Amino acid sequence: MYSAKKTLRRIAAVTAVLTAVMAISSGSGVQAKIEAKVGDKCTKAQYGKTSKVGATRVRCTFKNKKYTWTKVATTTATTIPVKVNKSKWPKKFVIGAVPSENASAMTLKYQGLVRLFQEELGIPVEFYSATDYAGIIEAQIANKVDLAFYGPFSYVIAKLNGAKIEPAGVAVSSATGTPGYRSYGVAKANNAAVKTIADFKGKRICFVDPASTSGNLYPTAGLLAAGVDPAKESTQYAGGHPQSVQAINKGTCDVGFAYDDILDKEVPAGKVSGVGASDIKVVWKSGLIAGSPIAVRLNMEPSLVAAVRDIVLNKANKTAMVKAGRCTTEATCQIIEDSSWGFVKTTDSYYDGVRAVCESTKSTKCK
Structure with a gap:
């Protein structure tokens, strides 16, 4: 205490x-x-x-x-070295992602991207779906995943734990968009006792995952800023953003957190099972969080790393996919999430704000 x-x-x-x-x-x-x-x-x-x-x-x-x-x-422009030594490339390339839904749904969601990398690299490409954030971090540290999709916090944790990685790009929602998203604090729509995040005090709180940026780190910071110490409250991890909202709707938790697209797009579209747009209300929104990176493993053949960066920044976007005939229209083309257009260039220092929030919350994950 x-x-x-x-x-x-x-x-x-x-x-x-x-x-x-x-x-x-x-x-x-x-x-x-x-x-x-x-x-x-x-x-x-x-x-x-x-x-x-x-x-x-x-x-x-x-x-x-x-x-x-x-x-x-x-x-500087990303270019593939003139001398590409494919003899030092691995026999297969593995793309991994942190969980947002069940494994089969994620595999289906990423199949277009997997096909793109396989055609461009000329080697077999596999998709790895971790059971939690720790799983994808451990897999990339162990060199079992070559390219991984992270949340900002899980990326920072991976680096802290020795992963030899750098952002190959950061997700954006449009060709002219800027990266970033928000965490939402939510409650049942008919819960009159909860109007602000300060009202989370004394309630059963659902976080998403210990390594989630919008489902744990920023919510923790938001609670502390509102005078609510999570260490003194009844908390649990739902295991995913949709699951957090579902737990609140079922009454397993009184309040909780999820990233913005779940409430702004997924729930209204009927994509979160059992939850309707009128069932849940948003009572808190975080400030803008650094966008989610796609991180490449650096301890591979340099020409492969450069090739991956080139694909991420120049070919893994809706405009390029339609132009290449890989998608029929941008509206129906799925890169990772429905709301993602593709990626833009970023650097590791872009995530220093997440590191600062991490340090301020005294999270054990930041050590």
Whole structure:
């Protein structure tokens, strides 16, 4: 149990970090020019802000529990090396994903992408569906999965635990869209006792998974900022975003969390079994969360890594799939989720905001 003073300090720390992170996510935080160079210390208030020293751009990042000015990587076109040594490529390539529904449904959902990679790489491609977030993390650390779809938090956890990976891209909903999504706090529509996230106190709370960004990390931060300590509440993990909403609707939990598309698109479309649009209400929304990455294993033949990046950024999108004849229309073309158009370039530092929230919540997963 946490003491009252410790809990208040924790809430204050979380609130400060959330304010800084969300300001950056929404595009605010413009400031006067900062004089800084690579390696200098920066502050929590400067987190995410940039400066320029000569020709070098630096950004205040949060890594290894320190705020530091870090060089901003320059964006270059992704190209496959001229010399492609396929003799060092594996006999098969494995794509894995964190769970959002049952394994057979996920395999069907990803079959178009699997076919794309198989045709482009010229080697057999398999799809691996983990039973939970830990499963996909462990599989990529053990070099059993070559390309994996993560949530931002599970990606950070994988890196912390030694996975030799980097984002090959980040999912976006349109060709001109920007990455990012939100966590929603929900309750039964007829639950008059719950109007805000502060009302989660004393209720049975459903989280999604210990390694879920929108189903655990940001909800935990949101609860703490509202004065509700999850460590003192009755909580459980539903195992998936749809399952969290279903548990609330069935009365297994009073309140809970899920990512935005579940409530905005899946439930209204009748894709969450047993839950109708009028059954559930949204009482809390997080700030914008960094978009979900697709991470490539770096300890493979460099030409294979480059080929994978090229496919992710230039061919694994609805526009390219239609142009290549792999889909008939963009409306019916499915890349990963119904709402995903494809991927855009990103870097590891894009997830420093998640690392900062992780640190502020004192989650054991962040260690």
